[in-house]
Amino acid sequence: MPLLEGLRLALSQIWAHKLKSFFSLVGVIIGITFLIAVITIVEGMNRYVREDFAGSIFGINTFTVVRRPSIQTGRTTEEQRRRYARNPRLTLHDVDVVRRSAPPGVTVTWDSDRGFDQVRYGERERKNIRVVGASEGYATVQGWEVARGRGLSPLDERRGLKVAVIGPDIAQRLFPAESPLGKEIRVGPYRFQVVGVFEKRGGLLGGIWDAAILLPFSAYDETLSRDPGKLDEISVKAPTEKAMNDAMSAVEGGLRADRRLRPARDNNFQLQTSSGLLSAWNKINNVLLTVLPGLVSIALVVGGIVIMNIMLVSVSQRTREIGLRKAVGARQSDVLVQFLAESSVLSLVGAGLGVGIGVGLARIVHALTPLPASTPLWSLGLAVALGVVVGLVSGVYPASRAARLDPIVALHAE
Numbered sequence: 557m558p559l560l561e562g563l564r565l566a567l568s569q570i571w572a573h574k575l576k577s578f579f580s581l582v583g584v585i586i587g588i589t590f591l592i593a594v595i596t597i598v599e600g601m602n603r604y605v606r607e608d609f610a611g612s613i614f615g616i617n618t619f620t621v622v623r624r625p626s627i628q629t630g631r632t633t634e635e636q637r638r639r640y641a642r643n644p645r646l647t648l649h650d651v652d653v654v655r656r657s658a659p660p661g662v663t664v665t666w667d668s669d670r671g672f673d674q675v676r677y678g679e680r681e682r683k684n685i686r687v688v689g690a691s692e693g694y695a696t697v698q699g700w701e702v703a704r705g706r707g708l709s710p711l712d713e714r715r716g717l718k719v720a721v722i723g724p725d726i727a728q729r730l731f732p733a734e735s736p737l738g739k740e741i742r743v744g745p746y747r748f749q750v751v752g753v754f755e756k757r758g759g760l761l762g763g764i765w766d767a768a769i770l771l772p773f774s775a776y777d778e779t780l781s782r783d784p785g786k787l788d789e790i791s792v793k794a795p796t797e798k799a800m801n802d803a804m805s806a807v808e809g810g811l812r813a814d815r816r817l818r819p820a821r822d823n824n825f826q827l828q829t830s831s832g833l834l835s836a837w838n839k840i841n842n843v844l845l846t847v848l849p850g851l852v853s854i855a856l857v858v859g860g861i862v863i864m865n866i867m868l869v870s871v872s873q874r875t876r877e878i879g880l881r882k883a884v885g886a887r888q889s890d891v892l893v894q895f896l897a898e899s900s901v902l903s904l905v906g907a908g909l910g911v912g913i914g915v916g917l918a919r920i921v922h923a924l925t926p927l928p929a930s931t932p933l934w935s936l937g938l939a940v941a942l943g944v945v946v947g948l949v950s951g952v953y954p955a956s957r958a959a960r961l962d963p964i965v966a967l968h969a970e
Contacts (some may be wrong), residue, residue, distance in 0.1 A: 583859025584946060588910025588939045589917065591852045595935040596643035596918035598844055600928035618697055619829045621646065621654060621790040621807065626828065638958040643824045646787040650811065650825075655805045656788050657810025658803050663793040666773065670780050675722075675769060676742040677730040684766035685726060687743060689776020695721065695754070697793045700765070705737045705752030708772055712751075716774035725767040727829040743769065761958045800829070856942060859906065862951035867899050867954035888959040895958050899951025900944055907943025911936060 624640035651666050658664060667690035674683040688694075692710045695702070702721065712719050720741065727736045727750075736750045748771060749915065756766055777784050792807060794800035805829055811825055915931055922929035 580901075581680060581859070581863075581902065581909065582904050583855055583862045583912045584943060585859075585905030585913065587852050587855030587859055588907045588943065589914040590855060591848070591942070592911050592914025592931065592935060593917045593921075594844070594848055594938055595724065595923065596915060596929050596931045598841065598848075599935070600918075600922070600930040602841060617795065617797055618791055618793040619800060619804050619807075619827055621650065621792070621811070622788070622826050625826045639822070641825075644815075645783070646790060646825070647785055648787070650787070650814075650918065651790055653810050653814045658792055658808045659799070659806055661795055661799065663693055663697060664790065665691045665697050666787050666790045667691070667694050668773065668776065668781060668783075668786065668788045670776075670782065673743060675726060675730065676770035677739060677806050682729040682767065683693050684724050684767065685723075687771065687776075688768060689771045689773040689781065691773050694791070696771060697791050697899045700770075701755040701756075702752045703755040704735070705750070707752055708770065712772040713774050716778060717772060718748045718775050718779070719751045719772065720748040721754060721770045722765045723754050723768045724756040726769065727753045741769075742874075744780060765882075799969050804829075827939055829920075838841075852942075856946050858902070860946045863899055863902055863947065864950040864954060866902075867895065867951055868957070870898075870960045871895070871954050892955045892959040894932060896948060896951045898915060899954070900947035903950070904940065904943045905946030907946075908940050911939050912941075915938075 594661065617805055623643045623645055646666075648666075651664065655664050667688055670687040670689070672684050673687045674681055675685050690708070692713050693706050695707050700707075703724065705721070708719070711717070720743075723742070726741075730736065730741065731739065736753060739750050740746075740747045741750060748769075754765070754768075754770075771780070792800075792803055794803050808823065808827060812823065815824060817824065918929040918931065
């Protein structure tokens with residue numbers, strides 16, 4: 557029997573028994589839906605972390621000097637935690653050391669993060685906003701763009717002016733019908749004049765920074781700092797990746813010399829880049845990609861078993877038809893092709909429905925949450941291939957059983 561004829565007969569059988577066919581497909585649909593939805597979200601997260609997230613945290617070609625690592629891979633021992641706790645806090649003296657150590661052409665900024673607070677303007681307020689005190693140039697290093705007004709200037713820092721650049725979510729909440737520029741907002745008991753509004757960033761991390769307030773470090777240190785004179789991080793931005801690596805070596809040597817660390821002693825500070833974040837994400841991603849095939853395979857095995865049982869029932873119900881076909885000249889291979897084609901098409905239809913539902917679910921999640929979504933073409937090919945393989949494997953036994961039927965016995969079957 558030609559393959560196309562087998563496919564035509566398979567489609568006609570599926571259409572003739574639509575309800576039975578649908579229940580046969582449930583396992584395959586669930587497996588492929590899960591496969592596509594998870595791959596779409598994981599791939600979207602991959603692209604977001606590599607292209608946007610890492611750069612948003614550290615900046616492009618930027619490293620940070622911190623007291624303890626903010627991003628870690630693997631388990632942190634109690635001894636490591638105690639060692640991090642003994643590390644001295646960063647101060648403006650460390651900024652001077654970094655500036656002296658770093659090669660020409662790099663930008664050095666510093667900041668301290670108060671964490672989450674609330675801001676008021678008249679009767680309106682916005683809770684859970686991020687308050688950051690930073691030096692001039694910090695926003696540029698982090699890739700923040702000012703949409704209205706201006707950013708922080710060297711004059712703001714030198715004079716300790718109580719000015720602020722606010723995120724667009726704060727501007728929308730506190731000033732829905734007027735310009736925020738020149739207005740005074742209240743953070744805690746202190747007033748700050750709004751001089752600029754950042755451009756909206758959106759996304760997972762952007763949602764945090766869209767509700768942030770940036771203050772000159774000197775004004776922040778005098779008013780809102782929980783630990784005056786102390787810094788959370790020092791950022792160093794270089795023009796190229798090679799220049800960044802050279803600057804990291806120079807800064808590490810300068811800080812070790814200033815803190816009089818002997819060669820055998822570990823650093824009592826940490827240098828972080830986006831590569832650390834990417835390494836942490838790669839470990840998570842590898843775990844997901846290891847667990848995913850196991851979970852999908854369970855659903856597909858169940859789907860294959862269901863298809864096999866349905867096909868066995870179909871063989872028993874169509875025994876006289878098989879006997880008649882053999883009596884008029886059909887070979888064993890013809891019957892085998894017909895039933896293999898039927899099980900393969902059945903599974904392939906389930907894979908197609910699973911792809912559509914999986915992509916749809918991923919898009920809905922992307923629309924309703926900040927989670928990014930991206931469906932790679934290889935995942936669609938994988939879904940189709942799995943559909944065909946499940947259909948073939950689950951159809952082998954029923955098809956061979958049908959092909960081996962004796963035509964005379966089959967014709968006498970009730």
